Amino acid sequence: MRGQVHLWAAQRITAFVLAAAVFVHLATIMLAVRGGLSAAEIVARLSGAEGWLAFYAVFALAAGIHGAIGMRNIAGEWLGWRGRGFDALWLGIGLVTAAFGIRAAWGLYHA
Amino acid sequence: MAQLKVRIQRSDGIAEYAVAARENQTVLDVVTEIQREQQPDLAYRFACRVGMCGSCAMEVNGVARWTCRTHVRKVAEDGTLTLRPLANLPVIRDLATDMKPFFDKWARARGQFQPKDAPNGAVPVEFAVVPPSSPKRQEADAGIECIGCGVCYASCDVVSWNPDYLGPAALNRAWTLVNDVRDGGRRERLDAVAGDAGCHSCHSTQGCTERCPKNLDPSSAIAGLKRSIFWGVLAP
Structure with missing residues (x-):
C-alpha cells in the first residue's frame, strides 16, 4: 500500500519535471533548427556541456519512471496485470528506458 | 391510452411488457404496476418511494437512477424504458442487487x-x-x-x-x-x-x-x- 502511494507520488512529481523539461526541449529544438540542423551543430552544443548532460539525464530518468508507472496502471486495469512480479517488470522497463536516454546524453557529452 | 414499452433485464433474459403511458408516473410506479398486474414473481427493491432510503436504484435506459424520483416522461426514449439491475454489483434476482x-x-x-x-x-x-x-x-x-x-x-x-x-x-x-x-x-x-x-x-x-x-x-x-x-x- 505504501509502495503504491509512492508510485503515485513519483508519477505526479515526474509529471512536473516533464512539463518543464519538455518545454525546454521543444524550445531548444525550435531555436536550434532556425539556421538548419546538422549533426555537427548538435555535437558542438552538447559536447562537454555539463548543464545539458544533467538536464537530459534528469529528463530521461523522469520520462522512464513516469511512462513505466503509467503503463503499469493501464496494464492493471485493462489486462489485469497486477502484483509484485508485474511491478518489478515495469520498474525494470522504466529503468532500461531511462538508461537508453541517459546513455545517449552521455554519448553526446563525450562526442 | 398510449402504451409504454418496458424491457426488463430479468435473471433469465430480457422480458418485454406494455403498460399504459400515464401523464404522471415514475419508473418505480411502472415496475410496481408490472409486478402487480403482469409478472408477480418480478424481483425488485424499494421502501420509502420518496427519495430518502436509496433502495430503489436501477439502471434506467443505461443510466443508474433512483426509480422513485425519475419521471418516465423525462427518460423514456421513443416510448421505451429499458431497466437493468445496478451495474458492478452481484444480482440476487431480476432487478435486485446484493449490496x-x-x-x-x-x-x-x-x-x-x-x-x-x-x-x-x-x-x-x-x-x-x-x-x-x-x-x-x-x-x-x-x-x-x-x-x-x-x-x-x-x-x-x-x-x-x-x-x-x-x-x-x-x-x-x-x-x-x-x-x-x-x-x-x-x-x-x-x-x-x-x-x-x-x-x-x-x-x-x-x-x-x-x-x-x-x-x-x-x-x-x-x-x-x-x-x-x-x-x-x-x-x-
Missing part, C-alpha cells in the same frame, strides 16, 4: 466514526464545539448527506475495471471523517484508502459526481484524499 460488496467497502475504508475523546465508546463529559462555518466542517458537510444508494458505485468505470476498488461512496465517507475534528482515526483511515484499490486509482472522470442523486461530489472528496496522502508522504 454487500458495496457496504463491505465502507467498512474497509474505515467509514466508522472513531471518537477522539472516547476511544472505548464512553460518552465524553463535554460536548465537542464544532463551528458549522469552519472550513473543515464545511468540507465534511459537503459529503455527509450520502444515503448509500449505490448509484455512484454503479456509475464508476474504475470499479468495473478493478473489483477491489473501494468506490466513490466509501471514499466520500472516509473524506467526511478525515475532516471531522472529533474523529481520532485519521491516520489509519488514510492508510486504508490509499493505494491501487483506493483513492489513487480514481481517474477523476466524475461519473459519480454526474450521477449522484443528492448532488454530492465524491470526485472532489477523492481528490482531497489524494492531496492529504500526498503531503503525508512528502512531509510525514
Whole structure:
C-alpha cells in the first residue's frame, strides 16, 4: 500500500519535471533548427556541456519512471496485470528506458 | 391510452411488457404496476418511494437512477424504458442487487466514526464545539448527506475495471471523517484508502459526481484524499 502511494507520488512529481523539461526541449529544438540542423551543430552544443548532460539525464530518468508507472496502471486495469512480479517488470522497463536516454546524453557529452 | 414499452433485464433474459403511458408516473410506479398486474414473481427493491432510503436504484435506459424520483416522461426514449439491475454489483434476482460488496467497502475504508475523546465508546463529559462555518466542517458537510444508494458505485468505470476498488461512496465517507475534528482515526483511515484499490486509482472522470442523486461530489472528496496522502508522504 505504501509502495503504491509512492508510485503515485513519483508519477505526479515526474509529471512536473516533464512539463518543464519538455518545454525546454521543444524550445531548444525550435531555436536550434532556425539556421538548419546538422549533426555537427548538435555535437558542438552538447559536447562537454555539463548543464545539458544533467538536464537530459534528469529528463530521461523522469520520462522512464513516469511512462513505466503509467503503463503499469493501464496494464492493471485493462489486462489485469497486477502484483509484485508485474511491478518489478515495469520498474525494470522504466529503468532500461531511462538508461537508453541517459546513455545517449552521455554519448553526446563525450562526442 | 398510449402504451409504454418496458424491457426488463430479468435473471433469465430480457422480458418485454406494455403498460399504459400515464401523464404522471415514475419508473418505480411502472415496475410496481408490472409486478402487480403482469409478472408477480418480478424481483425488485424499494421502501420509502420518496427519495430518502436509496433502495430503489436501477439502471434506467443505461443510466443508474433512483426509480422513485425519475419521471418516465423525462427518460423514456421513443416510448421505451429499458431497466437493468445496478451495474458492478452481484444480482440476487431480476432487478435486485446484493449490496454487500458495496457496504463491505465502507467498512474497509474505515467509514466508522472513531471518537477522539472516547476511544472505548464512553460518552465524553463535554460536548465537542464544532463551528458549522469552519472550513473543515464545511468540507465534511459537503459529503455527509450520502444515503448509500449505490448509484455512484454503479456509475464508476474504475470499479468495473478493478473489483477491489473501494468506490466513490466509501471514499466520500472516509473524506467526511478525515475532516471531522472529533474523529481520532485519521491516520489509519488514510492508510486504508490509499493505494491501487483506493483513492489513487480514481481517474477523476466524475461519473459519480454526474450521477449522484443528492448532488454530492465524491470526485472532489477523492481528490482531497489524494492531496492529504500526498503531503503525508512528502512531509510525514
